[in-house]
Amino acid sequence: MAFPRKAVSIILLCFTFMLSHHLTYARRRPNFKPGPWKRAHATFYEGDSRSFGGACGYDDVSAQGYGMETAALSSTLFNNGQSCGACYEIKCTDSPQWCKRGQPSLFVTATNHCPPNFNLPNDNGGWCNPPREHFDIAYPAFSHIAEYKAGIVPVEYRRVPCRKKGGIRFTITGNPYFNLVSVWNVGGTGEVVSVLVKGDDKLKWTELKRNWGQKWETDQRLIGESLTFRVRASDGRYSTSWHVVPKNWQFGQTFEGKNFM
Template identity: 75%
Template sequence: MANPLGALMTSSLLFLVVFALPNHVHAEINTSWKHAAPNNVGGADKTVPIHQHTPFTPGQWKQAYATFYEGGSGTFGGACGYEDVVKDGYGLDTAALSTALFNQGQTCGACYEIKCVDSPKGCKPGQPSLFVTATDHCPPNYNLPSDNGGWCNPPREHFDLAKPAYLKMAEYTAGIVPVQYRRVPCKKQGGIRFTITGNPYFYLIKVWNVGGAGDVVGVQVKGEDKLQWTDLKRNWGQKWETNAMLLGETLTFRVKTSDGRSSTSLRVVPNKWQLGQTFEGKNLA
């Protein structure tokens, strides 16, 4: 992270994502795991109804501060596992969250509305709200006080914005500005994406482009042959791991977000899938 006040640089790993989207996607949206698709997903009828649900709604306004850090599409998603935020559909309106907001990676993918306030010299006049996605972590710097350089030290709630996003609402020379913020629904094009990497003995699945609450708190997978419903473990950010045997199975994924809603995408991965491919399921609104 680089700015006039010495914010911290974050980094990212870069992977090649190969897209292979199936022609037909069948899914359902539910409010809890127990109401999701039945275990027997191998029947002839693949049509699953969309259940009624309450959309994610904006939260209460809170106070925080915002700085910015340098980088690009390949470095603005490091701690969340988004290799390229532009290719993954997040654009450059992204933010690295302080530890208090990051919640050990669980908040990755959440969306925020941010307004620059109470800084006549720092806030750009007449600027509308900025809408950003949480894609990275702003680590603490305990060598500096939290009110003078250690902006992301606990328990501060702080947004270290990607520079292109910051400059939409605040002046470069300000370095740090007070803001109001609130959680808002994530509006996405298309469905939830599942990118599967790893090897035949260990699988790493990136879950991305999630609508609604945006932040994933649980992922399950089931095969059509031998694999029963299996909980995936968070590896880091929105990368989820399992050593269950997935290759050769037609896969169904179930994703749960922080508001308790879930989306079950039936047979979105055909049995002849390969590592490195990406598949599309049903999204949450």
């Protein structure tokens, strides 16, 4: 049965309005806000800035702007690498003997994975075993909230927005047949759930695959094209960095795009 022309016009008008409303909502999605407080435990690990990147693929957390305020997350929090780059506020609690006076807040970025140790019980050495929520914090940061001798302390934590200087960074490594893009210095949620790339000539929008942590791969040919990156965060917002990579780019270079607030 054919619809009257007027009815078709009304349906099209409603569809157009709904689509426009959806796109407007997507553009106006509110900035990421702090989450609720939760309970966990924290330990610490030692090393230099190059040892704190680990499973997230950050080569040098100090040089890349994360400083020593970094933490390795238990598997429950790590979420197979999606939590890399997420930011947390942490307070030492319920341990007056070991917590620093005044319960100061510590702000850390997730840059590593704390693997489980199933040879030890969850409450005696297997601190990062599922389903525990646990932070293994770089010692220079841990020392701001608790004493060295404590070893392990109960904490309260919450997700907070990541405040970054400058834009999202894209470091491209690999070869003409395999491209690995490291995405870092991400604001907002700090978590990246998808990365797309587009060239200015032959390369159409292409979705990269998560290789590990915040390293993303594609076997599409990127050489010789000016590149645009589109990053989608875990809160649904996206940031498009148009033509941030010039045609004459080289492997090993880093480029700065548009960041989340």
